[in-house]
Amino acid sequence: MRIIVDAMGSDRAPGVDVEGAVGAARRFGQEIVLVGREEDIRRELARHDTQRLSISVVHASQVIEMAEHPSQAVRSKPDSSMVVGMRLLRDQQADAFVSAGNSGGVLAAALASAGRLGRVKGVHRPAISTVVPTLKGYSLMLDIGANTDCRPEWLVQFALMGSIYARTRGIERPRVALLANGEEETKGNAAVQAAHEMLKHLSLNFVGNVEGKDITRDLADVIVSDGFVGNVAIKALEGVASTILTLLRDEIKARPLASVGALLAKPAFRVVGKKLDYREYGGAPLLGVNGVVIIAHGRSDALAMENAVRIAIEAVNAHLVQTIQQEMADALTVLDSLAPAASTLFGQEPGDQ
Amino acid sequence: MRIIVDAMGSDRAPGVDVEGAVGAARRFGQEIVLVGREEDIRRELARHDTQRLSISVVHASQVIEMAEHPSQAVRSKPDSSMVVGMRLLRDQQADAFVSAGNSGGVLAAALASAGRLGRVKGVHRPAISTVVPTLKGYSLMLDIGANTDCRPEWLVQFALMGSIYARTRGIERPRVALLANGEEETKGNAAVQAAHEMLKHLSLNFVGNVEGKDITRDLADVIVSDGFVGNVAIKALEGVASTILTLLRDEIKARPLASVGALLAKPAFRVVGKKLDYREYGGAPLLGVNGVVIIAHGRSDALAMENAVRIAIEAVNAHLVQTIQQEMADALTVLDSLAPAASTLFGQEPGDQ
16 A cells, blocks of 8 residues: 655655654555655755655655635745645556645645546535544544534534544444534534434434534534534634633642642643543544545644554555445435435535536 | 512422522512412412512413423413513513523513514514623623524624623623634635624624634624524534543542542632522523513522512613614614615515514
8 A cells, every 4th residue: 555645744744754654654564655745855864863764755846835815826836845746646556645734725725627636426415524522532623624604514524524534543333423503303504404404314323413512522422513613613712722721730839839730640641641632643634525634733733644554555455436426326316315305405506617 | 669570480490499589589689570370479488488589470470491482381371470471561561571491582571562562673583682691700692592693684683782791791792703713804604704703893792703713712792603603513512521520520539539639629619600690690682573572591590580580670770672672673774774785695584673
């Protein structure tokens, strides 16, 4: 198996991206292709022992930055690591692509004519997924940013794809939920309510709505929302976790006795920190595109990158894309019979079919 | 001044609601009218020293429960404490109404024909606001549940009303932001992007978009969203805070040394807990209705209820409703000239004008 790693993706690229790729090559024994500025990559590679590892480098002269507008950046930078990496994947030079870069950029690169991996047949919109730590383990959330205004059919497809991915991760009958402003079926905005109705007709383990407070409570394995709400929710989780820890640290520092106490309690904090740490799970797939594309956190360190490569390998082994292709075709028959009723709620979008 | 308190509102009603009302009567020296099942209220009152306090009781035989559908409940329970209390406010028997009950119910009672307090002239939709603790103090968020699908003009009005309320709380030029999936002006769903454009034309201290991670970071005094997103975000904040504390408690309990440490660190935890504690601020107004209506947290205890009454008194003293009436009239002139462009993005809603 051959995995492409975007060497220029993370906030601390190419250092941690290359280090993570080297670690992954050693740990999993698969081929790694690093894409990015060759000179920079070679310099980083020289810092590690890469003997007996299968690591190659493909030069790409441009870099898409975090703050750039995704589709504009992809258009204006055809020789960026993201576009070049995506093209390699499309041309079947590799089995998966991993990037810790601008997630909108990864999506745009997958769909832009330059890299054009394209969508799985029948998929309206690909979705960016992520993993959220819960009281008992992890849940998958999607979409967290690719699609801000969603038609109900898209949400239903997100649910389907999320469920398939969760199954490839070993969950037999993933509990799928819609993120909403209340548990009751009557809650939700118009799109969520329509999606709710449609989801009842599919053979998913649909458990209804979950509220924002339930995201971390292990009530569902897959939590579906549009990319606007999902993005706000996931960032709210990150933000408040960091605020609480900042407040605690400041108050503890101001108190000598509390500082001693915190030292004694440190192992407990460390375990909780590890549970909440995105580095442990590494990344999650861009679902609905014609290839295994794993998006890692921009703040990834080498361990996170290593784990993102592991996630990619596992997705390839589990035939994630082929499974989505098959099951989407089956589901479309059901969806097509339901969609007309729902679409009267929303303006028709030209070129969407 | 006379403040009506819904005695049947909170999760532990009427005990904490009555206790809080008694505390408020003593602390602020104003008249309190308790509305609800008279027998139950009298029994609770008998547990407290109410001598020299000005507390009266108005009987209402019905109770709207937390899980009830708001408008249905209001229709089917015309003698509920919520509807009766709202009617007293409308009939100017009092200056404000405080409830820790079903917030959708409070809104429905304010707008239903039975209680019909009604909207401020020109206000499309009232909004439920709440106070969120931040690193440095508090921010106001609205809407957090009244309106799930919002037109851009509604969001703009929420911004206006939130800014006015923040000013009555002593913030001279409140920073007003839209909650979005990115800081850039181009981020947001269609409604947020259109509202963004309109807000630039108003004389508000509009600071642009804030992300979910910034809600608790004191980047804005007023954070505006539709009621669906706002509800998901606010509950996500509550949920993750409680998850982190649960995880920490479990891990600390499992370790004898850590338990000692936690004991020593307790004062620090207590200060942070107090900062995050909704009981300190009590409640926040339902903005856009023709009267001071304060919604307290369903999990309120007596202290929270007492503070909610304080918030009501302060809003009356600051002429909150009159200020909204005046400034909304001024802003409507500007908004009317902008709305047609924005409304082409959205279907016209019959009867909205």
